Amino acid sequence: MNNEFDNKLKSRNIKPTAMRELVLKVLTEQMTTISLPELEQKFDRADKATLYRTLKTFEESKLIHSVDDGSGAMKYAICQDSCHCNPEDLHVHFLCTKCKQTSCLSEIPVPEINLPDNFSFESVNMVVKGICSNCKK
Amino acid sequence: MNNEFDNKLKSRNIKPTAMRELVLKVLTEQMTTISLPELEQKFDRADKATLYRTLKTFEESKLIHSVDDGSGAMKYAICQDSCHCNPEDLHVHFLCTKCKQTSCLSEIPVPEINLPDNFSFESVNMVVKGICSNCKK
DNA sequence: AATTTTAATGCAACCGGGTTGCAAAGTTTA
DNA sequence: TAAACTTTGCAACCCGGTTGCATTAAAATT
Ligand SMILES: [Mn+2]
Ligand SMILES: [Mn+2]
Ligand SMILES: [Zn+2]
Ligand SMILES: [Zn+2]
Numbered sequence: 001m002n003n004e005f006d007n008k009l010k011s012r013n014i015k016p017t018a019m020r021e022l023v024l025k026v027l028t029e030q031m032t033t034i035s036l037p038e039l040e041q042k043f044d045r046a047d048k049a050t051l052y053r054t055l056k057t058f059e060e061s062k063l064i065h066s067v068d069d070g071s072g073a074m075k076y077a078i079c080q081d082s083c084h085c086n087p088e089d090l091h092v093h094f095l096c097t098k099c100k101q102t103s104c105l106s107e108i109p110v111p112e113i114n115l116p117d118n119f120s121f122e123s124v125n126m127v128v129k130g131i132c133s134n135c136k137k
Numbered sequence: 138m139n140n141e142f143d144n145k146l147k148s149r150n151i152k153p154t155a156m157r158e159l160v161l162k163v164l165t166e167q168m169t170t171i172s173l174p175e176l177e178q179k180f181d182r183a184d185k186a187t188l189y190r191t192l193k194t195f196e197e198s199k200l201i202h203s204v205d206d207g208s209g210a211m212k213y214a215i216c217q218d219s220c221h222c223n224p225e226d227l228h229v230h231f232l233c234t235k236c237k238q239t240s241c242l243s244e245i246p247v248p249e250i251n252l253p254d255n256f257s258f259e260s261v262n263m264v265v266k267g268i269c270s271n272c273k274k
Numbered sequence: 275a276a277t278t279t280t281a282a283t284g285c286a287a288c289c290g291g292g293t294t295g296c297a298a299a300g301t302t303t304a
Numbered sequence: 305t306a307a308a309c310t311t312t313g314c315a316a317c318c319c320g321g322t323t324g325c326a327t328t329a330a331a332a333t334t
Pocket of ligand 3: 096097098099100101131132133134135
């Protein structure tokens, strides 16, 4: 095969299997973040463990990033092309309490925090809850 | 009985049972946040469901607040006397990747976020990861 | 004080998301 | 082609959380 997904996988040194292409396709077309159980439902017949390992592989390769939005299931989203999953790439996430969708607010960097003395920073997870613009109308 | 815990419970209209006093004692003496499984271990013989419901009761009464620190288990901490669990009482939490303890940074309010148009704010969870001052030395 | 009503507790079972071991199938390399 | 390695599918398991229900304890009523 030789489509855009295939190429994207190759460019990250991930072997482009059929399953991985399908998962990458779903993740690419997805407007909001998606959980493993939700991903499972996108396929008629797909193994949870395979999807799980696919997500892990993608995350390690920084093709996707994960968000713990407090819903019980970890959510995943495609990284922007410019993203290297460095601290400066961290952005705020938004969980709509009405439609239950969690979205990347890619334009909103997580604000810097002045930690107390002798604390060092590694990363941060910031999830805002509220009503999204779609649900607001 | 008639100790400080007893009184604190009464002041929040929580019936001061023996179990509740014991749990409140543990939570009060606890320097960092604690999870339900950890709380269970603090007792020789205590029922998970009872502890679970005790935590729920305490949280409803705003005696404690909860933090999802991404560790898999929800963490709980006593609220400060001044806390009403309103948006303005929200503070940053810190998870030390070395000692695995999650602490309230009660002095550090969660920074305000300018949400995109037509998004409304309800609450926010902000957890910083890094090394705490104890582990730094 | 005895009885009725209400609330808390303990136990067991269950749920859902996540994770792993292992054998089968598929790929790559020699 | 044969050997080595990788991915996949299946099943089983773990763990935190949650619920139904009978028992016990406490509070209210008589
Ligand atoms: Mn994101
Ligand atoms: Mn706190
Ligand atoms: Zn919404
Ligand atoms: Zn530490």
